[in-house]
Amino acid sequence: xxxxxxxxxxxxxxxxxxxxxxxxxxxxxxxxxxxxxxxxxxxxxxxxxxxxxxxxxxxxxxxxxxxxxxxxxxxxxxxxxxxxxxxxxxxxxxxxxxxxxxxxxxxxxxxxxxxxxxxxxxxxxxxxxxxxxxxxxxxxxxxxxxxxxxxxxxxxxxxxxxxxxxxxxxxxxxxxxxxxxxxxxxxxxxxxxxxxxxxxxxxxxxxxxxxxxxxxxxxxxxxxxxxxxxxxxxxxxxxxxxxxxxxxxxxxxxxxxxxxxxxxxxxxxxxxxxxxxxxxxxxxxxxxxxxxxxxxxxxxxxxxxxxxxxxxxxxxxxxxxxxxxxx
Amino acid sequence: xxxxxxxxxxxxxxxxxxxxxxxxxxxxxxxxxxxxxxxxxxxxxxxxxxxxxxxxxxxxxxxxxxxxxxxxxxxxxxxxxxxxxxxxxxxxxxxxxxxxxxxxxxxxxxxxxxxxxxxxxxxxxxxxxxxxxxxxxxxxxxxxxxxxxxxxxxxxxxxxxxxxxxxxxxxxxxxxxxxxxxxxxxxxxxxxxxxxxxxxxxxxxxxxxxxxxxxxxxxxxxxxxxxxxxxxxxxxxxxxxxxxxxxxxxxxxxxxxxxxxxxxxxxxxxxxxxxxxxxxxxxxxxxxxxxxxxxxxxxxxxxxxxxxxxxxxxxxxxxxxxxxxxx
Numbered sequence: 226x227x228x229x230x231x232x233x234x235x236x237x238x239x240x241x242x243x244x245x246x247x248x249x250x251x252x253x254x255x256x257x258x259x260x261x262x263x264x265x266x267x268x269x270x271x272x273x274x275x276x277x278x279x280x281x282x283x284x285x286x287x288x289x290x291x292x293x294x295x296x297x298x299x300x301x302x303x304x305x306x307x308x309x310x311x312x313x314x315x316x317x318x319x320x321x322x323x324x325x326x327x328x329x330x331x332x333x334x335x336x337x338x339x340x341x342x343x344x345x346x347x348x349x350x351x352x353x354x355x356x357x358x359x360x361x362x363x364x365x366x367x368x369x370x371x372x373x374x375x376x377x378x379x380x381x382x383x384x385x386x387x388x389x390x391x392x393x394x395x396x397x398x399x400x401x402x403x404x405x406x407x408x409x410x411x412x413x414x415x416x417x418x419x420x421x422x423x424x425x426x427x428x429x430x431x432x433x434x435x436x437x438x439x440x441x442x443x444x445x446x447x448x449x450x451x452x453x454x455x456x457x458x459x460x461x462x463x464x465x466x467x468x469x470x471x472x473x474x475x476x477x478x479x480x481x482x483x484x485x486x487x488x489x490x491x492x493x494x495x496x497x498x499x500x501x502x503x504x505x506x507x508x509x510x511x512x513x514x515x516x517x518x519x520x521x522x523x524x525x526x527x528x529x530x531x532x533x534x535x536x537x538x539x540x541x542x543x544x545x546x547x548x549x550x551x552x
Numbered sequence: 553x554x555x556x557x558x559x560x561x562x563x564x565x566x567x568x569x570x571x572x573x574x575x576x577x578x579x580x581x582x583x584x585x586x587x588x589x590x591x592x593x594x595x596x597x598x599x600x601x602x603x604x605x606x607x608x609x610x611x612x613x614x615x616x617x618x619x620x621x622x623x624x625x626x627x628x629x630x631x632x633x634x635x636x637x638x639x640x641x642x643x644x645x646x647x648x649x650x651x652x653x654x655x656x657x658x659x660x661x662x663x664x665x666x667x668x669x670x671x672x673x674x675x676x677x678x679x680x681x682x683x684x685x686x687x688x689x690x691x692x693x694x695x696x697x698x699x700x701x702x703x704x705x706x707x708x709x710x711x712x713x714x715x716x717x718x719x720x721x722x723x724x725x726x727x728x729x730x731x732x733x734x735x736x737x738x739x740x741x742x743x744x745x746x747x748x749x750x751x752x753x754x755x756x757x758x759x760x761x762x763x764x765x766x767x768x769x770x771x772x773x774x775x776x777x778x779x780x781x782x783x784x785x786x787x788x789x790x791x792x793x794x795x796x797x798x799x800x801x802x803x804x805x806x807x808x809x810x811x812x813x814x815x816x817x818x819x820x821x822x823x824x825x826x827x828x829x830x831x832x833x834x835x836x837x838x839x840x841x842x843x844x845x846x847x848x849x850x851x852x853x854x855x856x857x858x859x860x861x862x863x864x865x866x867x868x869x870x871x872x873x874x875x876x877x878x879x
Binding site for chain 2: 363364365366367368369372421424425428429432433436437439440442443444446447450451453454455456457458461489490491492494513
């Protein structure tokens with residue numbers, strides 16, 4: 226039953242088609258083991274070529290035996306298994322440990338993609354993960370962009386990431402594993418309060434569920450509707466930017482000052498985001514207060530005034546706003 | 553100091569101008585008493601004509617003495633005081649008691665506006681209120697529209713509501729009252745867990761503050777950025793609707809089917825919201841699942857098919873989507 230729903234979901238959402246080659250990110254925990262078995266269940270019918278990718282973070286004593294556990298399932302199922310082992314703690318660089326682990330894991334996925342020439346990666350994020358992510362963004366402070374959480378289909382560098390379990394509750398996954406008597410590894414770090422996510426999971430979400438038992442569904446629905454709305458705003462800003470750009474080199478964008486000044490607040494902010502994305506690939510490091518500074522520059526300050534952002538230098542001239550990327 | 557900032561805020565945000573007449577909603581609690589004294593502090597300089605409005609909900613034993621308390625301050629300050637007393641519990645109609653109280657209170661404000669011919673009402677909502685409202689909407693389940701919380705300046709029927717304390721933390725208000733030795737009533741219901749808002753205030757927000765001490769600022773900032781983004785979407789949808797409307801009577805809107813079908817998901821949803829607002833004045837009762845049903849009608853179902861919504865009947869013809877208001 227679950228396998229049929231899974232197949233339907235994959236096809237209807239355009240996540241994969243017959244004969245496609247897919248990378249699967251498999252940690253060994255219940256979610257990814259369910260993902261692996263679900264894909265194995267539809268593999269023959271859809272003629273999928275599956276490659277399991279496992280990243281060993283060396284963060285816990287059980288890490289090696291978990292790697293072996295996933296390897297054994299793949300061997301028995303006759304699918305390729307790629308793994309890499311890295312001591313995440315050695316790469317810890319001031320980001321959170323979770324962020325460091327994530328960066329290394331995604332580098333590994335990109336390497337798997339280059340090695341296998343497969344451009345699509347399936348991850349096991351489920352509805353509870355999505356709700357937690359949205360909540361974490363709210364707690365940390367996010368705008369609309371952050372509130373989207375993760376998407377059913379997204380891009381990371383040159384690979385496509387699909388998340389077929391994004392609509393499925395964690396409890397449904399666990400129940401299915403139990404029914405099918407499928408074994409998985411229990412990630413002990415989920416029981417510590419080491420990471421904000423775990424504190425949310427163990428304290429905040431239970432309290433929210435007391436207030437409203439549908440909270441997880443509501444948070445996931447919020448992420449989805451925000452994703453739809455943000456996509457519209459992002460596209461409108463991108464189109465607008467094209468109209469008011471006067472000059473564009475690899476490290477500098479010049480925008481018509483009068484046209485920029487005439488924009489409403491939403492488009493003003495998002496055209497700037499779009500310009501920085503054009504130069505830098507993303508808007509990392511750009512905060513709400515930076516947008517306020519640029520607004521003051523455009524609306525109030527004298528020409529030749531400058532705003533110094535972490536990723537760009539913004540200068541006002543007689544007729545233009547010049548955004549120059551930092552190296 | 554606080555009075556100067558207050559005056560600056562009022563002027564810069566365009567909330568009131570010299571010589572204006574204003575209604576003030578004054579419950580007697582610390583927030584509204586601070587609002588009253590702040591307005592009294594700038595009254596002469598800005599030549600404001602102030603009228604205090606107090607609604608007695610009869611929900612607590614102290615209700616009558618609180619009414620008298622506010623009346624006394626107004627008498628001493630020489631401003632007009634209007635009050636009304638209603639047993640909210642008698643009007644309780646299946647909504648929450650809080651919602652019933654709110655409806656009756658706003659009816660009273662409208663009555664005050666008719667009686668005094670003043671079209672502007674100042675309310676004492678502060679930053680902590682805004683954070684709580686956003687959180688409450690998240691808990692109950694909201695889209696972008698709900699996440700806006702309340703706005704610094706908004707419309708309610710034919711009056712303008714201003715909220716000069718929207719950027720001010722509750723703690724700052726309490727500290728100012730203490731410094732100035734100003735007395736206020738303590739709203740006992742804030743210490744009960746009778747309403748969801750109180751449960752949020754007493755349990756959820758303290759837990760969130762453990763996770764991030766800036767959570768209240770972050771929630772208020774989220775409400776503000778969402779308000780800006782939603783305004784853009786709402787306006788874009790309104791403009792689009794004007795282009796694809798083929799016929800419009802007092803109780804029926806007909807929209808070009810092909811044009812509607814060609815819209816992206818964000819505009820599809822918001823053009824429908826806009827059409828229903830055109831007919832009914834608001835979108836009360838419209839849920840996400842209703843939009844999904846109308847989408848299926850437009851994209852998949854046969855002509856002459858119907859979707860039955862609580863506020864409208866939606867019919868698909870060969871070339872149009874007809875939205876007919878229910879009585």
